[in-house]
Amino acid sequence: MIRTETEAGVRSIVLARPEQYNTITPELRDALGRAIEEADADPEVRVILLRADGPAFCAGYGLDWSTRSQAAEDSSERVWDSAADYRVMSSFVDVYMKLWYAAKPTIAAVHGWCIAGGTDMVLCADIVVAGESATFGYPPARVWGTPTTAMWVYRLGFEQAKRYLLTGDEIPARKAAEIGLILECVPDDRLLDHATALARRMALLPGNQLEMLKLLCNQTAENMGLSSTRTLGTLLDGVARHTQEGRDFVATAASVGFRQAVRRRDDPFADYGSRTTHSNGAPR
Numbered sequence: 001m002i003r004t005e006t007e008a009g010v011r012s013i014v015l016a017r018p019e020q021y022n023t024i025t026p027e028l029r030d031a032l033g034r035a036i037e038e039a040d041a042d043p044e045v046r047v048i049l050l051r052a053d054g055p056a057f058c059a060g061y062g063l064d065w066s067t068r069s070q071a072a073e074d075s076s077e078r079v080w081d082s083a084a085d086y087r088v089m090s091s092f093v094d095v096y097m098k099l100w101y102a103a104k105p106t107i108a109a110v111h112g113w114c115i116a117g118g119t120d121m122v123l124c125a126d127i128v129v130a131g132e133s134a135t136f137g138y139p140p141a142r143v144w145g146t147p148t149t150a151m152w153v154y155r156l157g158f159e160q161a162k163r164y165l166l167t168g169d170e171i172p173a174r175k176a177a178e179i180g181l182i183l184e185c186v187p188d189d190r191l192l193d194h195a196t197a198l199a200r201r202m203a204l205l206p207g208n209q210l211e212m213l214k215l216l217c218n219q220t221a222e223n224m225g226l227s228s229t230r231t232l233g234t235l236l237d238g239v240a241r242h243t244q245e246g247r248d249f250v251a252t253a254a255s256v257g258f259r260q261a262v263r264r265r266d267d268p269f270a271d272y273g274s275r276t277t278h279s280n281g282a283p284r
Helices: 028-041 065-075 080-099 117-122 152-156 158-165 173-179 188-202 208-225 226-243 244-256 258-267
Strands: 001-005 010-015 045-054 106-110 113-115 128-133 136-137 184-186
Touching: 001 028, 010 028, 010 188, 028 045, 028 080, 045 188, 065 244, 065 258, 080 106, 080 117, 080 226, 106 117, 106 188, 113 117, 128 173, 128 188, 128 226, 152 158, 152 226, 173 184, 184 188, 208 226, 226 244
Parallel strands: 010 045, 045 106, 106 128, 113 136, 128 184
Antiparallel strands: 001 010
16 A cells, blocks of 8 residues: 655655555555654654655545445435544545644655545645646546545635636646646656655755744644634535435446546546546546
């Protein structure tokens, strides 16, 4: 699920499910949480670098297990339990937020798909650097979800956040850098070296300085209400998955397969997996 490397004060945490496009599972969640905690506690580590193996950084939640889980829930005689749903989703959100609340700076180096739940994760990093192949976006905004970590407005501001959440449109890496969703976009063949060099440059500072400066910057978002926004995002994600439209999406996935359900959702927009030039992953 996860492998780690340490050099020059930088702990690399690598998502290692390349054949599955690093889609999110409970097992990946748990392994990532442990890796971040261990890096944050290691006195030899000053900066944490998150990256991924394979053709995609993270294509979102694994729709195979998540749609099956809701299908079983929907067939139960009990009505949807919003409190239980919130607890389950919070177990994922709390792990992503470890990137934000880690005392040490966190950098994400992104290539390929980083969409849906992948953005819930990666936008919690302090800094995001992307290769030219990277694509961001939140297609579940169209049906079956809302951003749980709710980082979009804090990174983009109201206009751009609404522009992309109210359509679910994909955002190529260069556009993402232009509108401020990420720090910068570099050629794919330079991504690893570029992100590593930035992490090592940060690691030249004393660890206590890095921790104080990160805390100072992040406190601005906290004062703006990040915690309450995140709570609302996590709750509304559950609501969105249990609207009639959300239940219909799950039923379609059960009937024709989750890849076809996603394709039917995205075909009217002609993006993500619906474009013939993009067929990697199943965004959720």
